[in-house]
Amino acid sequence: MExxxxxxxxxxxxxxxxxxxxxxxxxxxxxxxxxxxxxxEERLDETEGRPAGR
Amino acid sequence: xxxxxxxxxxxxxxxxxxxxxxxARVYALRWDVLxxxxxxAMMAMIVGALIVAPxxxxxxxxxxxxxxxxPSANAFYLAFFIVFVASLLLLWTRDMRxxxxxxxxxxxxxxxxxxxxxTGAIWGKPIWxxxxxxxxxxxxTLILFLxxxxxxxxxxxxxxxxxxxxxxxxxxxxxGFLDIPIIIMSVRWWRTLHPQPIVFRGLExxxxxxxxxxxxxxxxxxxxxxxxxxIVLRTExxxxxxxxxxxxxxxxxxxxx
Numbered sequence: 001m002e003x004x005x006x007x008x009x010x011x012x013x014x015x016x017x018x019x020x021x022x023x024x025x026x027x028x029x030x031x032x033x034x035x036x037x038x039x040x041e042e043r044l045d046e047t048e049g050r051p052a053g054r
Numbered sequence: 055x056x057x058x059x060x061x062x063x064x065x066x067x068x069x070x071x072x073x074x075x076x077x078a079r080v081y082a083l084r085w086d087v088l089x090x091x092x093x094x095a096m097m098a099m100i101v102g103a104l105i106v107a108p109x110x111x112x113x114x115x116x117x118x119x120x121x122x123x124x125p126s127a128n129a130f131y132l133a134f135f136i137v138f139v140a141s142l143l144l145l146w147t148r149d150m151r152x153x154x155x156x157x158x159x160x161x162x163x164x165x166x167x168x169x170x171x172x173t174g175a176i177w178g179k180p181i182w183x184x185x186x187x188x189x190x191x192x193x194x195t196l197i198l199f200l201x202x203x204x205x206x207x208x209x210x211x212x213x214x215x216x217x218x219x220x221x222x223x224x225x226x227x228x229x230g231f232l233d234i235p236i237i238i239m240s241v242r243w244w245r246t247l248h249p250q251p252i253v254f255r256g257l258e259x260x261x262x263x264x265x266x267x268x269x270x271x272x273x274x275x276x277x278x279x280x281x282x283x284x285i286v287l288r289t290e291x292x293x294x295x296x297x298x299x300x301x302x303x304x305x306x307x308x309x310x311x
Contacts, residue, residue: 040301
């Protein structure tokens, strides 16, 4: 049987690309959530100094 | 308050506290241990799969896809087992941290189910002559992919801190897990194109030479470590999302007229 190296390459490429894309997306999400939490905490601190409903 | 002159007894630590403390210590090591260990194991897997493992006589070089395809399948078994256990614990304890674990593990499970289906299709095309066939193993795996994709889709449109949604989702995730035994047994229950088990065959030895078996075990260890690392990272993201929603709710309450 022929070696089918192109299929072997495609299999490994899909596998590694999937893992890299996933980890990049996850890293981006973690960073975005961290930033958002910082902003929300600052906003909460600001509102705590004011009377409710303002 | 204690009576004067009597020493206060130190709090007694039962086996449950000791276990919790041990788990907390192990969990605290996740950033120091998991990434380097996973990196080394993944390198060993690549070298093993592409260089060390012998060339298979019938399928030739293409058979090396097995070293990523089979470990990916084991990875989604592990991820969905964690979803199953976390969902049971959520229903039992009503602690929303288990919901974060379940959602985190479900995402990773869907990733590896997708990779298993994709690498299987690429392997199948030159061997079977088709990218896809409605074989029992393939179809039951596709159903699993759709079940948990639906779970993630439903969760993405709801409030991450909604306890009722979390409980309904936990029941759905537990029922979805029933597909895993069907996937495992499908090659025994039905006549399929997919090969019979070659590694875990009850009391029988693995149906492959020892060099291939060692490389496959290395790949399994590497991908299982990677799965655990991804689940830890994704669970952290889900916990942060819960915290974000809580902060938003607190600000809304504060600013409400």
